[in-house]
Amino acid sequence: MVSVGIVGWRGMVGSVLMDRMVAENDFGGFEPVFFSTSQAGKTGPDIGTGPQPVLDANDVDKLAEMDVVVSCQGGSYTEQIHPALRQRGWRGYWIDAASTLRMTDDSMIVLDPVNHRLIDKALESGTKDYIGGNCTVSLMLMAVGGLFEKNWIEWITSMTYQSASGAGANNMRELVAQMGCLGDSAKALLADPAVSILDIDRQISATLADPDFPTQYFGAPLAASLIPWIDRAMENGQTREEWKGVAETNKILGRSQNPIPIDGQCVRVGAMRCHSQALTIKLTEDLPLNVIEDAIVSANDWVTVIPNDKATTLSGLSPAAVSGTLGVPVGRVRKLILGPDYLTVFTVGDQLLWGAAEPLRRALRIILS
Ligand code: HSE
16 A cells, blocks of 8 residues: 655644545545654554554655655755655655745646646656645635636736745744734723724834834734735845745746746735735736636636625635635736736635645645546
């Protein structure tokens, strides 16, 4: 029986992956082997067949016995273990959530509702490394993949509103702690209807500026504010998150040699686990909105178009509405006054599902099929 080693299953992305695999009855037809960098020798998760023993995730010999390794352990682990395994001659499939191997010549970025054909080709040609894409990129492609497929996109500007989860579990905790801190500091003032809103605002500003305000992970207040910087600086003034938009999108679409320009500003906002994006799309031609919407919704089973009215937008097009679901709503669809071939859309998607765990789960199924 095919053996699948799973590393990093206790972390945030790993836990979402495990939940999805249980929900979709993925555990069957292969032998799952759980690895951990800290829990070796302990009892692992019960996936319906009794608790599993946990092996040492740094034991390259044990990992090399696997036909497939799925890692949600993070980039440092990949940097250390993947080359060691390959140098040892291991020819198994490596499926990874970390960005480390995404842009290597030997890897495939997996997002099968968009690039299933390319994944099949990669499997045929012997590619062994299958890597999940950047969350913002995957969610953008799930949203407007239909327009790319039709070759209707000349360029895109993406302005993002990225959730705390993209920065990690500690950052999500810090966001909630920041919100709690602000709520506590204004509680007494809020309870008194006679207190002016400007007094409440002054209190909030003072709390945000307090040296004890929790900013250890974000480096700045996110609650009641935002952070227009994600990841490290590139030499051209972009952040790495902004660079990934063009580099990874074109790799996923198999057009790195003929790239569609994509650029914008990536911004962290106080959402928990849904990334949102406002896209300006320069179309290759003036197409009617109904034709554009048809192409968007027919691209995959998860994307929907939200009518451009206030009530439906408020109820269906927000992190609060989408969190924890696989749905990728696209709304605020309209032509910009810039001209008939300038389209704007707003889209939201769960950063931990389509943005991280789901493409990996599905890649494993494809590889095992
Ligand atoms: N880099 C993304 C973010 C998450 O910081 O939101 C992972 O793709």
